Amino acid sequence: MNPMQRTPAKIVRLGALVTLLACMAAETQAQRGRARGRGQPQAPATPPPAPEPKEPASVERWTAIVGGEVHVGDGRVLRGGTVLIGDDKVHAVGHDLEIPAGATVLRADGKVVTPGYVAVRAQGIGLPASVTGELKDAANPFDPAIKRALAAGITSYLYWSGSGQATPGGTTALVKLAWGDLAGMVRQGQCAYSMRTPLSATEWRRLRELVGQAKEHKAKTEAAAAAPSPAPAATPGRGGGPPGERGRGAPGQRPSPSAPPAGTAELLRIMRGEARLWVNPSATPTDGGRGRGGGSDDRDGIRQALQIAELLGVGIVLDDPVTAWCLADQIAATGSLVVLNPRNTTPPDPTDPEQTGANIAAARILDEAGVPVAVTCPSGRFGGAQVGTGGIMGSDLNTPQVDAAFAVRGGMDPRRALRSLTLDAARAAGVERIVGSLEPGKDADVLILDGDPLSYRTFVETALVNGKVVYEKDKEPYYQHLNR
Amino acid sequence: MMRSLCVAAALAALSVPSSAQAPATSARGLAIRNARVLPISGPPIERATVLVRNGKIERVSSDIAVPPGYEVVDAAGGTLMPGAVLAYGHTGLGAGGAREERPNQFTRGGGRGRRGRGAPSPQGGAENESGELALDRLYARQEVFQELLRDGVTTIGVAPTGTGLPGQGGVVRPAGDDVAAMTVVRSAFLAIAPVNDTRTKTLIQRALDDGKRNLDRRRRRGPEQRSEGGRAEGTPPAEQKPAEKPAENPGEKPPEKPAENAPEARGGDAAQGPRGGQQQQEPDPAAEAIMQLLEGKTRAFVQIDSAAQMLHWDEVSKNHSFPTVFVARRHASQGSQGFFDVVLDHIKRRKAIVLLTPELSTIPNTEYQVNMPARLHAAGIEIGFLLADRGRALSAARTQLMELVRAGLPADVALRGITLTPARALGIDGTIGSIEPGKTANLLLWSGDPLDPLAKLQRVWLEGNEVEADPR
């Protein structure tokens, strides 16, 4: 006799009801968490609004991607939708859009259309590891690595060179994989800075000092801007320039008419929302675990990073934390974000196993608390943030969707896992206004995939960057020979 | 026959090794008979006679009587072609050769796993040294010139070493006691060696922008004050010399404010105007050289090796137009920065000659080779070839050219690429690079077709004088 048949039907019904109630409760809780997470405790200066799409009349070149399953990037999925691109920007996304005459039409029937992936850690793609002078003057738009990265679905990445230590530092830029287009490569300079915690007492004091000076300066300049100055143009004005101007390009700041105190330029940009601060909460290793930090307990480092967030009044980005999953609510409360490798298996400290060590469910826990999560690939000899040619597929940047898939393995909602490669990755890089989703006014970085974006079997068929087709699978040698 | 041998022997006995003294143009005539002549400027002429007198080619024809008193050389059916022109190198500079230039510092794959290799600071390259002349650094009595000459290289372009704006290059003959005796053209081109970094790009851009501004200013002053061009010998800028100012411009113009569009120079040489204000009389050779270029009185030899570098160059130079020759010394190894065939329009727009090493390139990450010279030629771009700047440069190039021809490059393009085209690039094609009446008698006699591997170089004439054969 089959035991299944013996179970009374009413017990099944009761169980279903209980489950339903539990789900509803969990959903409410999660919603609350999300709401709490999205809010920021102190209102910082509002970053510039998202760019508006161009006037249709001024567009020279239209491209339309038609008929695919369009994942906009904010969670919406449009089956059979159209993505209309005007020059280098997304113009409109929707069903039954009118396509202007003369547009190049790319058919995506039976395919999946997504925003291009933003790699928050990548090396050796179009730029050398360190550059004297401006990044754009060292860019190589014909680097073969660009094609391999496009084949992996990466359309832009956060370039890092150097890093700060006890204060924010480092050279960064959002680099587009705009093959052959030198001008289109370095899209936005200095979109992020980095530093590390824990800080020593002296360092912490120093940081607080600097932040204090920065806040003073910020208040002064804002006050001056609010009260119009009668001084003539010859006298250096007191109004700070448009926030977006500052720091574009050269790491050395052009002195503004009212110069910020030494050492506060980066902090000011962070506080104004012009750049993200990444904090690496590396712990003192207690045992040789896996993972970048090396240690199993970086809660102190994380907490201090959150203190820095509160001090600055903006969310920060936790860079590869091990125990962020233990502090999800606190992280959410500061509006901070997390970049992590879901496969991190740093073991827990045996004396405190519940609150230490990595957790593959970290992405889920953080996401449910309302913390945006971006995923990265493992580091190490055969992995690493490169589109390698000698390594082990699945461990490097050749298959970014695998990293998001591991987040799903840990329980993350599959519909949200794609964001860890796109919009939330763009958030972590501080560039969510220009990339990361298919929304009007954003850069037209689009992928046409041959299947489920998170499937290990899916390949990029076509990739567009800045509105131009820069990769086609059947025209490049890499995966041309592989067909479904 | 005996007579010509005696004459030849006498001549040989009388002629001294060309390195010992300035070449004497032969007052007597020379007749090379029974040769297959490759004029380069026209189709081959079979069984021709070439008459040479006073160091120049007098006549070329398949049917001439040899005038009396001419030494006769029987080519025995061999092939006569113009001497090879080495358009760009550092022969004779520094101790025994060139100061090595920094290669383009972009390394593919940047810091992949290794310590990142940042941009090496170039030697020099921080300033506009356009006023320097390569020939001022040349040391005349060096083995390398003999070697090159014996191998068939009869004209040598010498470029200054360094990156950025290292100076002006000149043209020498590989024979002579001193630089003056060797000099053919003291300043033939302005060398530009861009590097993909901000400092060098800014230097060049600024120099060009300043040059344009200076030119505009000079033009506004009137034609009588415009300096006579010449070979960038640093004529004093007219506007700064009160003595030369015509009466209708009393006094000086107010000093121009630098703030407007000449921000503080970062490693670049400043414009003429603001520097030193109105009292300075000294010529600024560097700025003069740039102005010469912008006026079209000289040409720029720009070292570009890849498509990426071309795009960077475009950024720097897009507001200016001047005669341009692209020099690609390392193009075959720079595949990971893109080949020239993706930037053809950039080359065509400038009507530039491209001088490149005669090599096949390999597409990165593959074993596929491409014949870039053939591709450029097929696209309508005029190409010439770079020879090594020492040693048996022509012999080495010949082997490479054979491979290029086998891979699809037309043979006549190959030979023109080592003769007339580099001469055109240097601006000396009026006298050098082809076998035509009136041109300099730099001649090579081969036992067969020059691109036949079995053919040997039998005789070399430099300006009508036969060169002592290679002892080997």
Place this chain on the structure above:
Amino acid sequence: MRTSPQVSVPVWAALAAALVSAGAAQQHELAPTAAHAELSIQIYYGKRPRTEAEHKVAVWGPLKVPSPAYAFRAARVLPIEGDPIEGGVVLTRDGDIVALGRADEVPIPDGYEVVDCGDAWLLPGFVDLHNHVAGGSGDINDTVHPTNPEFRTVDLVTMDHRSLRLALAGGVTSALFIPGSGSNMGGFGTLTKLAGRSPEEALIRFPGSLKIAQAGNPERGSGDLGAGAIGMNQGLRFTLERGREYYEAWERFDRGEGPEPEYRADLHYLRGLFRHEYPVSVHTQIYQVVLQTIRQLRHEFGLWTFIDHGTFDAYRLSNFAHASGVPVVAGPRTYYFHPDHAQFIGVANAWYAGGQHGWRTPVGGVGRDGLGINTDSPVVPQEQLFLQAAMGVRLGLPDEVAIRALTINPARIAGIDHRVGSLKVGKDADLVAWSGDPLDPRSHVRMTVVNGRIVYRRNPDRPLF
């Protein structure tokens, strides 16, 4: 009663058999096609002892491990050697599978605890033939001499440490734990389960294999003998010949034709090697080196041999390996970036489908049964063995080949397929409940059973993997 499969064929017969292998291969089919039949390989086992009892050197682990009686029910059961069973049940007791089939066809006797795995997929535990982490300490290399036939990893095996727990959470239940490639001949590896109350209980067979590193890593000047390939190959030959002499002396003694040889601890296990009680597992990659492996170890010394990397361009030898009866366990590199034309060539698929010498149709290769997949843990963490297979599929390997390459193929390659590698009555109760397709990184392991004992259950709040 377990028996080893009876295979004893010289090479030429193997070649002939390969050509007409359709018949022999039928019993192992999942969904047989003519193409698959052509590709099937006859693994060369030498004159292998027919039963475990006939092994004179190798030690086998316990046949029965006391464990409760379970009835595992799941929506999908993949026995591997047979069609998938929708709505199946597997009965286990005392370490063995005692019954399996459709839930409505297989009765569950009294005393069996029902474990309802719901919508899970039940598969046999995976077998990884290139593992360096079962010792837990990372101490796997000794480079005292170029060849170390006296070294054994069985002394290092410990149970219940993190690497093994992670492995179980990744669905891997058996592994060949071998020395590293620091020296030419690193010692003898151990075939072990990755869970057990003691290493003895977990043991499958020791030696599992002789570890040889044909070239590459040992070329660091290990030992006295030359550091290049010539020196290393000579060292191997020298040591193996001494081993063969020792084995022959014992054979003569066993036949009553000679005196009892003096026991040599350093040659003892080589005797078992020449008795074909266990294979040589060779760290070998790149065309020339794998060629040397097949020629030297398989043909010259007549050993039961398998390739335990086979990466880079070695797949061009698939035809030769197939004809020689030498299977390959591919990894950890999952692709070869071909320098001639910049293609990402999937290593596993290239072996499976045959070398791509520019011919339009692939040449028959080592085939389905001759392909395994490994991690070389910790190079790839042991629990990510499934990902190696997934990447193989991404790069062209057919799905069912990938699943077999994780289960029955490595079991057969190592000669333990009478115990593990598929869900079959009489085999060990090593099974894993997956939340979905095991190759998909989005799936996870819910439960792992080794030797009939539930050794891992996933905690959704703090999942191990």
